[in-house]
């Protein structure tokens with residue numbers, strides 16, 4: 001299939017102006033396909049892609065005078081997991097490079113194939129202890145020159161050396177993971193638990209270790225402010241919590257901007273950094289406002305998983321969805337679909353369940369929720385559903401959806417215009 005054009009004008013925002021029409025059009029477009037069926041709606045995807053660029057530009061808009069160009073967006077592949085969509089998004093102006101989630105995946109993305117060139121700039125967003133995959137990557141000079149591995153301790157350097165001794169490999173491109181969490185006197189640790197490299201001194205010490213060891217090139221830094229990028233500040237029915245979260249996010253970004261700026265300046269005094277990656281879908285404008293950052297990570301904002309409905313400053317279009325077929329009627333006012341699960345990772349709670357979105361007015365039975373093989377639903381629309389009808393759901397996250405399907409159908413203006421394999425459909429199961 002030719003490369004998708006994701007830079008084209010998105011068309012009318014039916015998901016907002018006429019959601020019934022939006023879902024009905026998707027439903028009708030794939031009515032000949034048996035479920036489960038996974039769909040990406042191209043108007044919505046294009047609108048999401050354009051919105052990420054607009055938000056990045058809004059972040060750098062100065063008080064006066066012309067704004068500098070916004071940093072490009074680096075695609076967080078874990079939140080997409082469809083190679084054709086990654087390749088097509090990289091062709092859109094303002095998008096460059098991938099933030100991969102596994103070393104074997106990073107290698108696969110960067111490697112050339114006769115029918116598909118490799119991606120030239122792949123940053124692994126997490127350290128790896130997969131010696132075999134590291135050795136395979138470093139045995140492939142073309143891919144090794146395109147992939148940067150992430151480290152936060154000398155133990156990661158030791159592991160790379162154990163996988164491929166410095167004398168037998170090309171220099172390894174490494175980036176330092178700078179902890180972006182906020183350490184508050186009273187609130188404690190705000191953010192995720194990942195890198196121990198928190199202070200300027202921590203970063204300088206690790207950089208000096210890297211520079212002193214043979215076989216490594218320090219090429220960049222990464223710093224993911226999860227407490228801003230991944231926490232909604234407009235959750236329904238929780239105004240006080242939302243206010244508190246917004247305040248914390250604002251204060252934490254202020255602290256981070258100073259610390260990250262000083263850390264990056266110190267690192268730049270030691271090595272020529274090619275990039276400083278930061279942020280995520282929820283923080284695009286705040287991260288873009290940090291002058292130390294050279295590219296902004298985002299992935300979930302493309303497909304728009306429903307967890308991203310809970311942010312005040314943006315609202316992604318529901319570009320990805322899956323349809324399950326009704327296979328039986330346990331009672332006149334119930335409908336049971338074939339298929340279940342599709343539950344998102346993270347702290348187990350109701351917000352991790354897929355959201356039934358079409359027909360309107362369907363809900364889970366509390367004792368069964370999203371089932372395993374079967375998902376019973378109730379609610380005003382359930383009585384009208386017959387065997388063979390379809391129910392549409394949105395996944396809470398974005399890339400995890402692709403782990404349940406071999407392909408995604410591309411729907412544009414109510415018509416199926418293509419079909420792309422997911423990572424799973426290409427036989428790729430990384431994590």
Ligand SMILES: Cc1ncc(COP(=O)(O)O)c(C=O)c1O
Pocket residue numbers: 076079099125126224229230278279280281282297298299300301
């Ligand atoms: C290292 C890192 N960067 C960026 C992101 C942001 O990804 P997304 O835009 O999909 O929320 C994540 C998400 O967890 C991440 O782990």
